[in-house]
Amino acid sequence: MSMKKQTLIRMTITYLIIFFMAVVIIYPVLWIFGSSLNPGNSLSGSSMFPADATLKHYRELFDLEQSYYLLWYWNTLKICLITMLITVTMVALMAYSFSRYRFLGRKYGLMTFLILQMIPNFAALIAIYVLAVVTGLIDTHIALILIYVGGLLPMNTWLAKGYFETIPKELDESAKIDGAGHFRIFWSVILPLVKPILAVIALFAFITPFTDFILARVILRSESNFTLAVGLYNMIANNFGAEFTKFAAGAVLIAIPISIVFLSLQRYLISGLTSGGTKG
Amino acid sequence: METNQPQSNRRKVALALSIIPGFGQFYNKQYIKGSFFFVLVIAFFVVFSDLLNIGYWGLFTLGTIPMEDHSIFLMVQGIIAVLVTAVGILIYVINLIDAYKNGRRVDLGLERSSVRKQYHNLIDSGFPYLMLTPGFLLLIFVVIFPILFVILLSFTNYNMNNSPPANLVDWVGIKNYIDIFQLDLWRNTFLSVFSWTIVWTFLATTLQVALGIFLAVLVNQKELKFKRIIRTVFILPWAVPAFVSILVFAGMFNNTFGAINVDILAFVGIDPVPWMTDPFWTRFALIMIQMWLGFPFIFVMVTGVLQAIPDDLYEAAVIDGASMWQKFRQITFPIVMFATAPIMITQYTFNFNNFNVIFLFNGGGPAVSGQNAGGSDILISWIYKLTLEQSQYGKAAAITMLLSIMVISVAIWQFRKTRAFQEEDLM
Numbered sequence: 001m002s003m004k005k006q007t008l009i010r011m012t013i014t015y016l017i018i019f020f021m022a023v024v025i026i027y028p029v030l031w032i033f034g035s036s037l038n039p040g041n042s043l044s045g046s047s048m049f050p051a052d053a054t055l056k057h058y059r060e061l062f063d064l065e066q067s068y069y070l071l072w073y074w075n076t077l078k079i080c081l082i083t084m085l086i087t088v089t090m091v092a093l094m095a096y097s098f099s100r101y102r103f104l105g106r107k108y109g110l111m112t113f114l115i116l117q118m119i120p121n122f123a124a125l126i127a128i129y130v131l132a133v134v135t136g137l138i139d140t141h142i143a144l145i146l147i148y149v150g151g152l153l154p155m156n157t158w159l160a161k162g163y164f165e166t167i168p169k170e171l172d173e174s175a176k177i178d179g180a181g182h183f184r185i186f187w188s189v190i191l192p193l194v195k196p197i198l199a200v201i202a203l204f205a206f207i208t209p210f211t212d213f214i215l216a217r218v219i220l221r222s223e224s225n226f227t228l229a230v231g232l233y234n235m236i237a238n239n240f241g242a243e244f245t246k247f248a249a250g251a252v253l254i255a256i257p258i259s260i261v262f263l264s265l266q267r268y269l270i271s272g273l274t275s276g277g278t279k280g
Numbered sequence: 281m282e283t284n285q286p287q288s289n290r291r292k293v294a295l296a297l298s299i300i301p302g303f304g305q306f307y308n309k310q311y312i313k314g315s316f317f318f319v320l321v322i323a324f325f326v327v328f329s330d331l332l333n334i335g336y337w338g339l340f341t342l343g344t345i346p347m348e349d350h351s352i353f354l355m356v357q358g359i360i361a362v363l364v365t366a367v368g369i370l371i372y373v374i375n376l377i378d379a380y381k382n383g384r385r386v387d388l389g390l391e392r393s394s395v396r397k398q399y400h401n402l403i404d405s406g407f408p409y410l411m412l413t414p415g416f417l418l419l420i421f422v423v424i425f426p427i428l429f430v431i432l433l434s435f436t437n438y439n440m441n442n443s444p445p446a447n448l449v450d451w452v453g454i455k456n457y458i459d460i461f462q463l464d465l466w467r468n469t470f471l472s473v474f475s476w477t478i479v480w481t482f483l484a485t486t487l488q489v490a491l492g493i494f495l496a497v498l499v500n501q502k503e504l505k506f507k508r509i510i511r512t513v514f515i516l517p518w519a520v521p522a523f524v525s526i527l528v529f530a531g532m533f534n535n536t537f538g539a540i541n542v543d544i545l546a547f548v549g550i551d552p553v554p555w556m557t558d559p560f561w562t563r564f565a566l567i568m569i570q571m572w573l574g575f576p577f578i579f580v581m582v583t584g585v586l587q588a589i590p591d592d593l594y595e596a597a598v599i600d601g602a603s604m605w606q607k608f609r610q611i612t613f614p615i616v617m618f619a620t621a622p623i624m625i626t627q628y629t630f631n632f633n634n635f636n637v638i639f640l641f642n643g644g645g646p647a648v649s650g651q652n653a654g655g656s657d658i659l660i661s662w663i664y665k666l667t668l669e670q671s672q673y674g675k676a677a678a679i680t681m682l683l684s685i686m687v688i689s690v691a692i693w694q695f696r697k698t699r700a701f702q703e704e705d706l707m
Contacts, residue, residue, distance in 0.1 A: 007503060010501075010503075010604075011501075011503055011504070014498055014501060014504060017495075017498060018495075018498065018499070018510055021495065021514065022510075022513050024572065025513060025514070025516055025517055025572070026513070026516075028525070028528055028529065028532060029516070029520075031528075031532060031539050032528045032531075035531075042537070048539075048543075090414060090415040090418070091415075093411040093412070093414075093415065094411065094412055094415045096411065097407075097408035097411045097412050098408075098412075100408075101407070101408035103405060103408045103409065104374075106408075109412065109416075112419075114695065115688075116419065116423055116424075118687065118688050118691035118692070118695070119423075119427065119684060119687065119688065120633050120687065123427075123430075123633075123680055123683065123684050123687070124423075124426035124427050124429070124430050124680070125660075125663060125664060125667055125676075125680070126430060126433060126663070126667045126673055126676050126677050126680060127425075127426035127427070127429035127430045127433065127677075128426050129667055129668065130352060130429070130433075130673065131356070131425070131426060131429060134352055134353060134356060135356075146418065146421075146422050147422050149418060149422075150418050150419055150421075150422035150423045151422075151423070153415055153418070153419060154419070154423075157415075182404075182407045183407075210521065211521050211522055211523060211636075213523050213635070213636050213639070213640065214635045214636070214639070214664065218664075218667075218668065229521075229523045232523070232524070232527060233523070233527065233640060236527060236530070236531070237643075244531060247527070247531075248528075248531075251524045251527065251528055254521060254524050255520045255521070255524050258519070258520065258521055259516065259519035259520050262518070262519040263512065263515065263519055266515065266519075266580070270580055270581070270584070
């Protein structure tokens with residue numbers, strides 16, 4: 001009886017805490033969604049559940065003459081996809097070499113990667129900025145993409161190398177005996193088997209540029225070149241109160257698709273993060 | 281036995297002759313390879329002689345005539361000259377090693393490989409290099425090059441008042457480092473920013489980890505219903521891109537029209553709090569926000585670990601009469617920590633450099649008198665401001681160096697404890 005009572009008290013407290021956390025999590029979401037439906041431009045006088053809800057801020061965002069929002073979306077997707085493609089290709093090639101070949105300099109190459117992955121790539125912020133200015137690459141997407149790829153390579157090559165090594169080497173050897181060349185072994189024997197880890201790396205390589213603010217902010221100067229992170233920041237940094245509802249609509253339009261994609265893919269992301277964490 | 285004892289000294293002669301590139305190979309009767317090395321090295325120095333000349337001159341002087349010599353361009357060329365020299369030395373060393381190895385083959389009485397075989401060897405052993413080259417080139421230009429550049433910048437007086445082309449930048453030795461610790465303004469700022477960075481890192485990370493573990497244990501209770509939906513809700517803050525959430529919070533915490541002051545605090549009858557203008561309250565809000573942003577990741581990780589703990593461990597504990605707290609303290613906590621320790625440490629290094637939350641929430645502000653950083657600035661956001669707003673490149677580079685040393689020491693300490701360092705094929 002007392003055991004039952006104890007459990008009852010424990011579960012009541014548990015549900016209360018969970019309810020409180022759920023409110024803390026959902027409140028900002030509802031608040032920003034409500035703000036985006038307010039007809040006014042600033043937040044003063046707005047409410048979370050406006051009686052005269054309107055979609056006009058969403059319409060403004062989709063109007064290319066009034067806002068760069070769609071352009072920012074396009075820029076971000078473009079940068080993320082190209083970064084992803086280059087990263088996955090390079091990581092696959094490098095991880096294959098490191099896991100399957102023993103060559104002069106291999107040890108030093110791996111050590112270099114290990115050390116480079118410890119240094120966050122925005123540590124060289126000043127250098128990136130000054131170099132981009134003197135080379136004329138400031139305000140270009142290509143500079144940003146190259147920096148992202150460079151930052152992603154060391155850690156993900158280690159991650160992929162670990163996975164590649166779980167593929168038995170006998171497979172390569174039997175393919176070699178059948179007369180397959182180096183590239184052929186890579187392409188038709190190894191590649192199909194390492195798809196899972198490449199998918200995880202692709203996910204990382206997409207998310208990193210998407211959520212990055214600092215590098216995009218340093219490199220991109222003109223509004224038409226902005227990514228979503230920089231553009232959204234500018235929207236409220238320039239005149240905080242005046243455009244808040246429009247910003248809210250912009251935030252909602254990013255949060256919804258990304259969270260849906262995230263929630264459906266999170267299993268893969270977590271598997272990558274755990275193996276990355278223990279492998280280094 | 282015989283074959284292990286070299287009968288002649290061709291390897292040493294070949295090595296000595298290779299001081300002039302290619303001659304050791306000629307001595308080993310590998311004429312094609314020899315001329316390849318000879319031509320390559322000569323061509324290398326002829327093609328790059330101008331670049332090396334200007335590069336090293338520029339690197340040492342950083343220019344002599346204002347308006348004509350651009351110190352920063354010269355420094356860039358200087359770094360390129362150093363990298364080119366490194367490649368040259370690499371080729372030269374390969375040449376020496378090759379001569380020595382083939383000399384030894386002769387000494388040991390082994391057959392010299394034919395041209396045809398050499399060609400096949402080259403293709404075979406060249407394949408990994410071919411695959412690695414694009415990635416390495418990219419790394420050299422976008423990662424290693426900037427790092428070298430920061431190291432050099434931290435020893436110059438490059439700043440707004442002293443920028444090319446109007447002025448020349450000069451080497452000033454370790455003056456930037458000394459200034460940071462000696463000039464009042466810089467010392468005060470550095471100490472206050474640094475101490476807040478440490479407090480921030482420890483408080484924000486520890487609290488987010490604690491909250492994550494607590495909720496994971498809570499939701500993992502057997503009797504609890506609706507687990508799936510609760511977990512989905514708890515992951516939401518992770519699913520929404522952080523920059524969006526932080527900007528939304530910046531609106532919610534706004535002093536005059538934000539929901540926290542206007543709706544919530546007014547509802548419970550508390551006066552508005554100066555979230556954005558008082559350093560203490562900005563810091564308080566930042567730690568709360570980071571908890572909100574950071575706990576789901578820990579929550580997911582720990583949930584994974586908890587589900588793998590066998591039930592009989594707890595059943596045995598119950599038979600022994602263990603309380604809830606004892607079960608957590610003796611079973612759950614050690615297992616969770618053991619499984620997730622490396623990830624927990626990366627959480628600390630992540631928050632140490634968590635530019636997004638600091639900068640997007642309040643721009644590192646509010647401004648504080650007597651220092652050139654805001655009240656909630658951490659080292660990385662201070663560096664950002666010094667670079668982009670105050671053009672104090674030399675000082676910013678010096679602070680970057682200090683920050684990198686800290687991050688790298690922690691990282692090395694961490695990797696020593698994980699498997700990566702002990703992998704037998706690396707050592």
